[in-house]
Amino acid sequence: MIKKVLVTGADGFIGSHLVEALLDDGYKVKAFVYYNSFNSWGWLDTLPKEKLKQIEVFSGDIRDPNGVREAMKGIDIVFHLAALIAIPFSYHSPDSYVDTNIKGTLNVLQAARDLGTERILVTSTSEVYGTAQYVPIDELHPYQGQSPYSATKIGADRLAESFYRSFNMPITIVRPFNTFGPRQSARAVIPTIITQLLSGETEIKLGSLTPTRDFNFVKDTVQGFIEIAKCDNTIGEEINIATQDEISIGRLAEELIKQINPEAKIICDDQRLRPDKSEVNRLLGSNEKIKRLTGWSPSHTFEEGIKETVEWFKEEGNLQRYKSDIYNI
Structure with missing residues (x-):
């Protein structure tokens, strides 16, 4: 049975690569992009026309619960990537990070609970760990909010955990370390x-x-997302995607x-x-858990x-x- 998936933040760097990889794997893809009056779909606009024709594009705002709910109707798997991610910008505009990263994630979780969504993958970040207290950093490492950005991602992660524990929802927290590759913003x-x-x-x-940073090539990062989504043993888990280098x-x-x-x-x-x-x-992240649960390892x-x-x-x-x-x- 072909799964229908929604990628929030599909217009961004990792999101656009994930959309491509999901299409190549045979999924039916709906792309949630940030509404704007220019009718821009971000990096999706650079994809070949034959791929764009395969994508259902939904323009909205992750901060709007009504739009999020509408986008998620009929969806089997949600890959939630929409977020504000620039650390320096979070120093002077932290309110926008709370609204987007925490409330946006809450909107996805609430809609998934009401709609009975089959799987929800919430995207975290290695920044939630702060400076390594030990290496390699595994999923039991303490959290430290060293920027407003990382603090809001910690908040979003803990909301996701609470919905898993409170409502037995099929949620996984996916935690990529520093992803790089074509289309990445110059803020990186x-x-x-x-x-x-x-x-x-x-x-x-x-x-x-x-x-020092643990750099993932973007094609490996998105394959990590897909392998996690395919594995039932990852439900309720927090999982690093890291190279361990x-x-x-x-x-x-x-x-x-x-x-x-x-x-x-x-x-x-x-x-x-x-x-x-x-x-x-x-x-410096540990990738032992993702290897054990899914068999994923970097291909590049x-x-x-x-x-x-x-x-x-x-x-x-x-x-x-x-x-x-x-x-x-």
């Missing part, structure tokens, strides 16, 4: 470095170089500079620095993912979508 570090280099900049502006921002930048323009150098841009107590200094090396990402940015028209000369928060 890898596109920030690549776009500056490809635009001819010789002084690459970055924040702190010492933090780490690299510092400084080393990452040096590798990209070596590949694209060895003459470039790194300079510190103070506006890109997080407040000291807010910076997450180390993220970090080097393969970086190569594909750089090549995408080099394609005509892609780099023009980015404003590499300004700090994108």
Whole structure:
């Protein structure tokens, strides 16, 4: 039986890749995109026309319970990715993060409860752990709200847990570590470095170089979502999607500079620095649980993912979508 799935945040970076992967796997896909008067479907607009014709697009606002409920009617599986994710923007606009990340998730959960939705996957983030207290970070690691963004994601996760425990709902909390790849926003570090280099900049502006991150290539991240959705043993669980490997921002930048323009150098841009107590200094995730429950493991090396990402940015028209000369928060 072909499953009908809804992807919220389908117009975004990971969401658009998930839509593509679900179509390739034979699912019937409904894409929840953020309503706007430009009739823009975000990154979905860049998909081949033959794929777009297979997608049912629903324009709405995750903060609106009525629209969310309408979008979820007749849906078997919900992949809930819609969220505000930029950490610097959460410093001065935390209300919008509460409304989108917490209340938006509540809207999905309430509708799923009323409609009897078969499976709900709620997207978390490795940022809920804060700086690693031990490594690799497994799903039992303590939570720490080191930014308003991470605090709202902790709140959304705990709401999801409460609906699982209170109403026996088929919920899984999916926790990707740092995903990268084609179409990623310039607010993330890898596109920030690549776009500056490809635009001819010789002084690459970055924040702190010492933090480490566990980078997932986006195609592996979305396959993790799909494998989790296929497995009944993941219901009621919180599951990392991680490579169990780490690299510092400084080393990452040096590798990209070596590949694209060895003459470039790194300079510190103070506006890109997080407040000291807010910076997450180390993220290295455990992937033992997802491997044990689903058999998933990364299919791409970090080097393969970086190569594909750089090549995408080099394609005509892609780099023009980015404003590499300004700090994108």
